[in-house]
Amino acid sequence: MSINTFGHLFRVTTWGESHGPALGATVDGCPPGVPVDEAMLQHWLDKRKPGQNKFTTQRREPDQVKILSGVFEGQTTGTPIQLMIENTDQRSKDYGDIVEKFRPGHADITYWQKYGIRDYRGGGRSSARETAARVAAGGIARAALNALVPGIAITGYMTQVGPHKIDRARVDMDQIEQNPFWTPDATAADEWAAYLDELRKSGNSVGAVIEVIAQGVPAGIGAPVYGKLDTDLAAAMMSINAVKGVEIGDGMASAELTGVENADEISMGPNGPEYSSNHAGGILGGISTGQDVVVRFAVKPTSSILTTRKTITKSGEETEIVTKGRHDPCVGIRAVPVGEAMMACVVLDHVLLHRGQVGENRGKIG
């Protein structure tokens, strides 16, 4: 079982290699009657597209998405939607050196150990290019959510690059679209630009933290106990290339809280329960509370770097490697739209699951 599908009712299967003819996503389970066109999806792909500034890989791909099925006269039909992105800039000569050598910190050694097949063309299936397909599928999910849950909004942004974190006091959500890091802290953006410039010149890379929030998710969405909303979000984010940690609400810092501190106290507002705080990240027992759903994940630094590292070859000889290809000094930047896409897919999936099993929100308060 090679598991290239995620989702319970809204099911996305991505396919394609970094340097094959094309890649894409097969999206099954989208409700019928949702307005969708290629331009809507392209908007999100353009956000993720490489080569837009000096902080992302200089590979230039138009990443033009085509809808091959499942949409008729501008609406989804309820049948599978095939989204294809052709690969155009396949400069595979850049990868000559890694045909025999494994990059430390990269999946090419484990893919070899698992499959016994070495697709050395730019990482093959393990390349971050796979995430383009997720972003396209996420565009479908957003369109469906807009149709089903009016007022929902999903927003991702960077909160940390290497050791440099944003200052929550400086957060201004309107800043997110104003800088190449999609960060709500304009001052941090300037610092990061200088820091990454330096790093890139030295042939190094660095990790990052991305936060994604979903606003307007109704209370009662989620499926305990193994398809919890946070369980599925953790899986979705951890499945993104290079992600090593996932947090909901206060995340790892929850360990330091006492029960008194952690209890988000409840009062009664005009539209239902209100909470004094959101340590829970909008999820209790795997089910949404109606607050903002808050997820955070850490992306490790790219392993493809210009600094020499010790490694071995396929035949087991010890050697050294320098990766000369076009790579991102901070791959976390492009993970922002990917995290948003995964959030959209998971939330839509749970909205559909809830509707299927429960029918409508049953437990009224007040």
Add this chain to the structure above:
Amino acid sequence: MSINTFGHLFRVTTWGESHGPALGATVDGCPPGVPVDEAMLQHWLDKRKPGQNKFTTQRREPDQVKILSGVFEGQTTGTPIQLMIENTDQRSKDYGDIVEKFRPGHADITYWQKYGIRDYRGGGRSSARETAARVAAGGIARAALNALVPGIAITGYMTQVGPHKIDRARVDMDQIEQNPFWTPDATAADEWAAYLDELRKSGNSVGAVIEVIAQGVPAGIGAPVYGKLDTDLAAAMMSINAVKGVEIGDGMASAELTGVENADEISMGPNGPEYSSNHAGGILGGISTGQDVVVRFAVKPTSSILTTRKTITKSGEETEIVTKGRHDPCVGIRAVPVGEAMMACVVLDHVLLHRGQVGENRGKIG
């Protein structure tokens, strides 16, 4: 879809409420011919059992597991294994106050908002008692792993209680069984005991961090890109009650590493590749490297505390609540065997998946 099953080939469905007649796990997909008996499972359940010391809930449950099917003459038959644990200490009168009121930080408000059904008996399905079934199922997974992957070892331990972390320099794995916190740092154990005593007396609770490692997992196990080994571990751990963060290897701290630091350099040892470090936590591209698989998760403090918090009732009236039941000051302690059980289930599942799709480890090095 109420998703109470996890696993792809080794599938565990847990069932049962905290104060119903029984709870248990339906385990499907265990290979045939694995030696199993009730005593083997009981060993792990006893580790998790409440009421063993003053740091865990004083509810006393024998948690005696019965095998109702799938085992014949001491061996698994390849058919579903039904594991049942009868509830005996159901003092539901303790919960009288929470029939109408919601506990801040607890799932009872979201279960109500989702299902419109209020099973006020000790949390019903959202109770941590559900994890007893996981531990029983994990016992089956361990038995199967022992049969299939000789030399594999899965060990969980606490690394942090509230703000107090272990000192990695003091770690001695032989200490784990010597203290009530299953921690490899004896000094930390003493500090935590004093800290939790204080906390318990003040009617408060606190969070914790647990680390689980799997040693002896062969290289090449894992299923990219949405059933990655780390993806499934993230989901498994996040599905445990009260978990708010999951990390693989360096986890959230990966964000602060540079590519040079993060690259676990590779050399050639007598039995295959060896690594200079394990920032990756034994997983690259979702596939095992052959190093220790390292997972860490944070457990938030119990919401059932003796301190008064503001809340509302089912009918929407604002009020206050104090939870008088028998609860754990640090629910993280009992999460140690649960984390181990989830690790065992996930690793077994991926061993079976690999065997199904790939047949045997195909990519030889050297």
Add this chain to the structure above:
Amino acid sequence: MSINTFGHLFRVTTWGESHGPALGATVDGCPPGVPVDEAMLQHWLDKRKPGQNKFTTQRREPDQVKILSGVFEGQTTGTPIQLMIENTDQRSKDYGDIVEKFRPGHADITYWQKYGIRDYRGGGRSSARETAARVAAGGIARAALNALVPGIAITGYMTQVGPHKIDRARVDMDQIEQNPFWTPDATAADEWAAYLDELRKSGNSVGAVIEVIAQGVPAGIGAPVYGKLDTDLAAAMMSINAVKGVEIGDGMASAELTGVENADEISMGPNGPEYSSNHAGGILGGISTGQDVVVRFAVKPTSSILTTRKTITKSGEETEIVTKGRHDPCVGIRAVPVGEAMMACVVLDHVLLHRGQVGENRGKIG
């Protein structure tokens, strides 16, 4: 993967062996708020219960079902429902002869070839006793359907025993409860009684055909193209012990129809489309038309017979076997409530699926 679960959203996992301590069904995904109690389920189990007349096995099992979870104060909670039936009449001494020998036409040789484990106690997991768990789960499905789709009715009956078919002109649905064969043709019932008496005395058995109809299924239910309503019904019925053929509507006889004959012509009635005939069995393109959903399946004769047959032993020696246990001359009789249960589960599952993906019936006519 040992697949003991069926259903997409309404998921039933059966467990247990013929002569183990108990068997049952874990039912996940039932909507919350459905009125359920043990008596409701017992009604259907009593219909299937062995030993009720001389045409079914003389094994006497009370088949008393217990609800261990998922129901609180008379209503489903939306969490897993555990249904347990304890085995009481386990006369395994009857099976002494088959410990070493394989019964021709029975699964005990293939279970051995697959698993290398010989659970000789009455067929173990391959016994028709497994279907008791299905009937219990079907009781839950019926209750949920009654709550969600008012006016739905599911009815099974025998239409053929050996070479003797019912006469469709004599059909009177009120007769179904009046004879031991649940057949709507009273004359056929008399003939079958005489025929089976003879057969039983001669130590032989015979096959049968069962038809199950679902009335009141709304148009638009079904999920093309691999989870079609008829696809899932075919799987559900074929999964019943001893079933060798499944038909929808005209079934195999469709091969003999011309397109002109097969076209169920459509007119407009007061409540929507009406059809001149029902060759389609209420399903077009895998989706319900609103007509009666009609399924038929053939059950082969029991292989456990009192007539000597040639066979081999586990060690490969040629020998002969006579099965002396208590068995049904026509196992098809007890397949009637099982077929009904499977129909109820499949229809409920598709009602939930439709609600999840589509929300409500969208395409209005007229």
Add this chain to the structure above:
Amino acid sequence: MSINTFGHLFRVTTWGESHGPALGATVDGCPPGVPVDEAMLQHWLDKRKPGQNKFTTQRREPDQVKILSGVFEGQTTGTPIQLMIENTDQRSKDYGDIVEKFRPGHADITYWQKYGIRDYRGGGRSSARETAARVAAGGIARAALNALVPGIAITGYMTQVGPHKIDRARVDMDQIEQNPFWTPDATAADEWAAYLDELRKSGNSVGAVIEVIAQGVPAGIGAPVYGKLDTDLAAAMMSINAVKGVEIGDGMASAELTGVENADEISMGPNGPEYSSNHAGGILGGISTGQDVVVRFAVKPTSSILTTRKTITKSGEETEIVTKGRHDPCVGIRAVPVGEAMMACVVLDHVLLHRGQVGENRGKIG
């Protein structure tokens, strides 16, 4: 949930509409290292291709398959294989009349009732063109089976057209490739040709029966009790357009057999158990016996006929319809390679499942 995927470990998702830009199959879970190229797949597609003789639709599609991913240097990589077939002959003007009217016996009324979307272009997703994608995927399954199970052979052929059945005494498997009906009875082929000529001229169509056998399937393959080999075959065949009945071995005729007749007696041959007959169709208890696996299915006549039938419009007005498009007088002919493809997929899937759970055939006899 719109279920366009089948298979447990070898998972095939088909996508695409009859008159959209393309259709195809996303194949996940194929073992790595299987030799595959486009020509191998094209062989099977050419067999199914329309317009090859006067008995199939005159629509002319080259049905050229492209492999977009998952194959590298002539071998499968273990990652998803995307198979795309572009639609070239999209003469949608032929379908003008059915934009508003429903064809009796066709899925266009139920798709409308389910989704509220009318893709009138040649049946959209419900068109038999979807089966081209199955045939392509089946080519991958055949290639993998050849690599994993040497000596396996899968063969489909027609056994009945309308009322005309083959004579089993005249069967000569070498005839299958010699006539347009893929039938092993040359005399029947001549009769059918004359019969269908007549039928086509009269603007009518007729049903058929197809039989598919798999030779060389090892004993022990199958997954009781809901993923039985016969259960999955029943589902696979019933999911093919226009199929109304599925039989294993003796199928519906099993109802007429006595236990004495039905018992395939067992003796010991040089290579293991041998059977005196094959009433069981090579499957007992859902697990293969090592004999030929025999499946049969009935295809109803095409509903798109040149004879006038009564129907209604989307707005509920009563009217009449004649379908003028290019259609098959006996759609069953082209179902032969589709049935073979489904058999290949199901058998491969169960070979992988068995290998995953059981590892190797464990129960030796003799």
